[in-house]
Amino acid sequence: xxxxxxxxxxxxxxxxxxxxxxxxxxxxxxxxxxxxxxxxxxxxxxxxxxxxxxxxxxxxxxxxxxxxxxxxxxxxxxxxxxxxxxxxxxxxxxxxxxxxxxxxxxxxxxxx
Amino acid sequence: xxxxxxxxxxxxxxxxxxxxxxxxxxxxxxxxxxxxxxxxxxxxxxxxxxxxxxxxxxxxxxxxxxxxxxxxxxxxxxxxxxxxxxxxxxxxxxxxxxxxxxxxxxxxxxxxxxx
Numbered sequence: 001x002x003x004x005x006x007x008x009x010x011x012x013x014x015x016x017x018x019x020x021x022x023x024x025x026x027x028x029x030x031x032x033x034x035x036x037x038x039x040x041x042x043x044x045x046x047x048x049x050x051x052x053x054x055x056x057x058x059x060x061x062x063x064x065x066x067x068x069x070x071x072x073x074x075x076x077x078x079x080x081x082x083x084x085x086x087x088x089x090x091x092x093x094x095x096x097x098x099x100x101x102x103x104x105x106x107x108x109x110x111x112x
Numbered sequence: 113x114x115x116x117x118x119x120x121x122x123x124x125x126x127x128x129x130x131x132x133x134x135x136x137x138x139x140x141x142x143x144x145x146x147x148x149x150x151x152x153x154x155x156x157x158x159x160x161x162x163x164x165x166x167x168x169x170x171x172x173x174x175x176x177x178x179x180x181x182x183x184x185x186x187x188x189x190x191x192x193x194x195x196x197x198x199x200x201x202x203x204x205x206x207x208x209x210x211x212x213x214x215x216x217x218x219x220x221x222x223x224x225x226x227x
Contacts, residue, residue: 004154031213043116043203043218044155051213089154097211098168099145102154 002027002094006103013080014111021075021106023090030092033073034100035064038087047088048075080110114138116219118204124225125194133189133222137206143214144187146179147203149221155203161187162210194226 003026013019023033032051036044048057048064050073056065061078073090087107091100117136125131137144143162147155148171157171163184172179176194181187191198201221207214 031211034216036216036218041220043220044205044216046215046217049215091154093211093213094157096168097213098160099157099171100155100216101157104152104154 002030002092002101004090004092004101004103006088006090006106008106009104010107010109012109012111015080015082017080017110018076018078019080019108021077021088021090021108023073023075023103025071025073025092025101027095028068028071029095030068031097032093033064033066034091035062035073035075036089036091038089038105044089077108080108082110082112084108085110116204116206116217118202118219118222120222121220122223122225124227127195127226128193129226130190130192131194131224133191133202133224135187135189135204135206135219137185137187137204138208138217139185141206141208141217142210143207144181145205145207145216146187146189147205148173149201149203151200158189158202160211191224194224196226199224199226 035047050066063076087105089105091102146158149155160168161181176192203221205216205218
């Protein structure tokens with residue numbers, strides 16, 4: 001059964017710092033890995049989708065990498081801003097390709 | 113529509129009451145998913161529709177949970193005889209393609225509180 005773990009559970013940094021969020025998964029037979037952002041009381045916003053054949057994806061200050069064989073992904077956020085404060089979730093597909101399996105998320109707080 | 117719309121936004125139900133949660137996906141999106149998110153946890157899969165066909169309902173926690181998408185657009189998640197452990201945020205997502213290979217758009221969710 002696929003399990004997704006995110007470390008750390010919470011992170012507080014001052015504005016301007018570069019930071020890395022970690023995600024690991026137990027079954028390397030994935031189609032893709034996705035990173036989402038969730039603001040309090042809101043739904044999820046898709047940030048980056050990495051297909052299993054890809055090594056990384058970039059969007060603005062965000063860069064996500066995927067090492068499928070070792071079951072790991074990292075989300076790198078450059079020059080963090082207070083507006084980046086949110087919970088970040090990573091997810092991989094189940095074997096049937098019909099559902100995403102999420103980690104519990106990393107709650108990020110960026111202080112000004 | 114421009115996004116995925118869910119209603120109601122909040123629902124308080126007395127234990128034992130039946131509830132119905134609605135999801136309006138983005139027009140033309142083939143795939144529709146329901147997830148349940150407990151406080152402090154990541155979303156957990158409930159069920160998946162491809163058009164009107166319910167292809168995966170393995171995540172529904174009990175036979176009190178029922179979902180439908182009769183015309184391949186709007187979907188309803190029904191919970192019968194609600195219990196306190198059903199309290200959670202119920203998220204709906206839709207996707208243009210089939211399965212999980214495409215980007216998801218999530219709704220803002222329905223927060224269900226069973227008292």
